[in-house]
Amino acid sequence: MDDRSGGRLTKDGIRIHEAADFAGMHRAGQLASEILDEIAPLVVPGATTGELDRAIEDAVDAAGAKSATIGYRGYKHASCISVNHVVCHGIPDIGKKLKDGDILNIDVTVIVDGWFGDTSRMYVAGKLPRKAERLIQVTHDALMRGIEAVKPGNTFGDIGHAIQSFVEGHRMSVVRDFCGHGLGRVFHAPPNVLHYGRAGSGPVLEEGMFFTIEPMVNLGRPETKVLADDWTAVTRDKSLSAQFEHSIGVTADGAEIFTLSPKGLFHPTYQRD
Numbered sequence: 280m281d282d283r284s285g286g287r288l289t290k291d292g293i294r295i296h297e298a299a300d301f302a303g304m305h306r307a308g309q310l311a312s313e314i315l316d317e318i319a320p321l322v323v324p325g326a327t328t329g330e331l332d333r334a335i336e337d338a339v340d341a342a343g344a345k346s347a348t349i350g351y352r353g354y355k356h357a358s359c360i361s362v363n364h365v366v367c368h369g370i371p372d373i374g375k376k377l378k379d380g381d382i383l384n385i386d387v388t389v390i391v392d393g394w395f396g397d398t399s400r401m402y403v404a405g406k407l408p409r410k411a412e413r414l415i416q417v418t419h420d421a422l423m424r425g426i427e428a429v430k431p432g433n434t435f436g437d438i439g440h441a442i443q444s445f446v447e448g449h450r451m452s453v454v455r456d457f458c459g460h461g462l463g464r465v466f467h468a469p470p471n472v473l474h475y476g477r478a479g480s481g482p483v484l485e486e487g488m489f490f491t492i493e494p495m496v497n498l499g500r501p502e503t504k505v506l507a508d509d510w511t512a513v514t515r516d517k518s519l520s521a522q523f524e525h526s527i528g529v530t531a532d533g534a535e536i537f538t539l540s541p542k543g544l545f546h547p548t549y550q551r552d
Contacts, residue, residue: 286487292469293461295487300394300463301528301535304489307344307396308526308537311389314338315400316542322383322402328360329373331385339389347388347395347466354510359386359399366495366503366512366520367457379405382415382547384522388466395462397491398538399524403547410498411519417449418496418521419546425474425492426527429534433484439476442494454495454520456503457512461490462526486529489537493524 286295318334336357339346346357361369361384362377369384377383386399401415421442428441446453459472470482474494499518506513514520523545526537539545 289482289485291482293482293485293488294463294468295485296463296489296528297487300487300489303392303394304396304463304526304528304537307389307391307394308398309396309541310342310344310391311387311396311398312538312540314342314387314389315385315398316540316544318385319402319544322377322404324377324379324381324405326377326404327373328362328369328371328375328377328383331360332356332358332371335385335387342389345390347390347397351466357387359510360384361386361511361520361522363519364514364517366454366497366514367522368510368512370508370510377404380408380411381405382407382411382519382521386522386524393464395464395466396538397462397466397524397526399493399522400540400545401521401523401547407547411521414451414496414498414519414521415547417446417451418494419523421445421453421474421494421496422492422523422525425494426525426534426536429484429527429529430532431484431486431529434479434481435470435472435484436476436480437478438492439473439481440478442492443475446494446496452497452499452501454497454501454503457495459491459493459524461488463489484529486531488529489526491524491526493522495520495522
């Protein structure tokens with residue numbers, strides 16, 4: 280693991296960052312969120328996921344930042360765009376046109392002055408179907424329940440339990456095959472942040488930990504499969520899937536969100552009159 284960050288490591292290998300590091304994470308998170316704000320008007324029926332990715336790459340370049348995903352394990356794009364039953368890691372495609380009612384998650388990670396800003400949110404092309412609207416709302420609210428569980432002395436199991444119990448209470452399922460992760464001056468670091476689990480289990484949260492919470496929620500069963508491209512994960516039962524992601528830091532009394540939308544566009548129902 281890259282050791283350029285200050286602070287110390289816990290016995291679980293989780294880095295405890297210093298107070299000054301929060302500013303760097305805010306700058307990176309803010310840029311990622313601004314880019315997702317900028318492309319919102321482009322998500323319309325007839326647009327292609329490849330065109331959206333090109334706009335994201337151009338925005339990263341214009342900001343003088345770097346995409347964390349271009350070149351990562353051979354990946355060639357500045358975003359992952361996951362449509363309908365794609366759970367995560369959908370590859371942008373210039374031939375993939377959005378249809379009216381399609382829902383999509385767009386995931387962007389940028390590097391600003393060595394700090395990684397990682398966030399994703401849901402969009403809809405055209406009119407949002409009622410079934411998809413309910414899925415998106417539950418997924419968004421599950422993320423916020425997870426963030427509410429973040430404070431020193433609680434555990435990572437408390438985060439997962441808050442998300443899982445909320446989602447399953449709405450008769451939906453939490454994906455188990457993918458999870459959140461630590462970040463800072465590295466893209467992925469300990470811990471794995473599970474979106475399910477038992478309250479009181481797992482490492483104890485400490486002030487200065489940085490990580491993502493990014494629950495993936497399916498209308499059907501939780502099982503996924505990865506396609507032959509070795510990236511795209513889909514629901515096995517072809518049910519709709521949704522995801523929201525924030526990068527956060529643990530503070531003395533809770534959580535600081537680094538990736539808030541500057542324009543208040545994090546939830547796709549902002550499009551309504």
